[in-house]
Amino acid sequence: VSVTIKQVAREAGVSIATVSRVLNGTGPVREETRRRVLEVSDRLRYVPHIAARSLITHRTQTVGVLLPDLYGEFYSELIRGIDSSARGHGYQLLLAGSHGSGSDLEAALRATRGRVDGLIVMSPDVSARKLQANLPAELPVVLLNSPVDRPPHQVLRVDNHGGASSMVRHLASLGHRRIGFVKGPAHNLDARERLRGFREALREVRGDASPSLIIEGDFTEDAGHRAGRRLLELARRPTAVFAANDAMAIGLLSALSDAGVRVPQEISVAGFDDIPLARFTSPPLTSVRVPILELGSRALELLLARLSEGGRRGERLEVLPTALVARGSTGVAHA
Amino acid sequence: VSVTIKQVAREAGVSIATVSRVLNGTGPVREETRRRVLEVSDRLRYVPHIAARSLITHRTQTVGVLLPDLYGEFYSELIRGIDSSARGHGYQLLLAGSHGSGSDLEAALRATRGRVDGLIVMSPDVSARKLQANLPAELPVVLLNSPVDRPPHQVLRVDNHGGASSMVRHLASLGHRRIGFVKGPAHNLDARERLRGFREALREVRGDASPSLIIEGDFTEDAGHRAGRRLLELARRPTAVFAANDAMAIGLLSALSDAGVRVPQEISVAGFDDIPLARFTSPPLTSVRVPILELGSRALELLLARLSEGGRRGERLEVLPTALVARGSTGVAHA
């Protein structure tokens, strides 16, 4: 169907080896020959067959991206970061989402054999051991927010703990001591680290550590909404609520609005991630900025570095800083 | 590095042809041979090299997905729909976003040669002619919301026109006649169709057709915010505003909230897309439901159908219906 190198060679009156050399810029070629080959190749709209090439070169110019899920703005930003960086370096993206269960991850991993040069894997939910067992040893891998941190894998993390702590300190500086927290999924590393940061900082500022102030959640708007209702039923309401991600904070805002509770006059609300939408909730959401786009592009860069590394070993763990972004949803504690 | 079919064959004491037959379930094989090959292949953790296979079979089990952009919830939902459907059928996704300009699209298209069995292309911004010229004739293609509708390409569309009209009728039924409209990007087909639906329905209900009620926009929250401010400066404010997508409606809500204008008491606000977040704005956003997830999964199914079609020709244009979802952001006209 498509035009092959053979046709270009015949048409240009040279061997396929020469065509290959011209197109790859390898080896010496007479200028006139070069021009002729290029002219024919353009005219025939020849595009090299990558699969054939990669069989020999062992390079596919493709990066596999395995994500636990694809729901929501977080992932689209992450993918955007990876994609824009990949594009810049001439790489394609093979995407696989929703490997919720371990066997899905394994299947997705297997399916990438021979089609990618490296892997970016985000798997905050899977146990470290399981992950280790499934990762192909021969492929460079960058792990995002993963519980694994031993070589030979590069790990890129977000400073979840530090971000959560600084939010608590921010709230404390506004006078809050009774602070509700809406948790993320129990097996999710990000969620656990955020909870840990919350707890430690709360102790530091001598906040109220009542268990009733900590509500279950799963990172969805719905969970935030439910958590909001539960918190409102408390005998002693918190003066502020910190949700482990923005989606839940948005659900929280919605529940408070439904109940006629004013934010931040009666209750302050804070989130985590600082998704693009956070600026546009009412009131605008105070959050912890996670450089999602950068997380994606940096992951790709680390992977490319490993690809060209050739055995050299560098840092294995990199942590991206977070930043507190104070907006209208947090204010001084009322009572 | 990886184990090849040759190693499996040697280890199992058979020819590579036999290994191939066993693994693909083609051709007759003695049960005992079969078992032995399977045992060895499992033990060695053999995974066939897809690139090598696809060189012969001309099938890659991969679908290329080309999107104009990756920003926001719309795209993550769309990708999620495509991905979940692809996974179910054993297909991988090769993703390329942000082909804003025509040459990017062409580059992205070329890069897919030999690595995909078919293409899902969303390109509401590019002119029909340009698109036609670049699409590989030999590859099955499904076009999403694209201006092209002539064979041989399958086109899947969302009923933008009908959705916009029904929103106008909804607003009219609440007594609104002075309705502002925030446009999407000028060259975007979805945006144009929504505007057209708005205009036609507005005429139907004898609404105010003042040009000052139609504001420029580009589908971002920021544009919605700016549009909100502009509308508030009008001598005669509209009693309702219809944004061409939810992101802009959210920006609008934020601008109104900043200005202390109550929604829907003073102004009704409506969006388009019904992204997951629309339920959680305050007040919850009235919108037009676009089945984004279904758009993605349906696109993949249509593509797969074309792949197995073998020359048979079916419907070439399919339009997914939209649905009005009335929530708290729209109410009866005040004055």
Next chain:
DNA sequence: CTGAAAGCGCTTACAG
């Protein structure tokens, strides 16, 4: 039921 061989579209030593 099984194997030897051709061939998919490329790249790359090896000669010349």
Next chain:
DNA sequence: CTGAAAGCGCTTACAG
């Protein structure tokens, strides 16, 4: 500077 040939890891007629 250029070409013939080997080979990447597979699949698939063709024999037997």
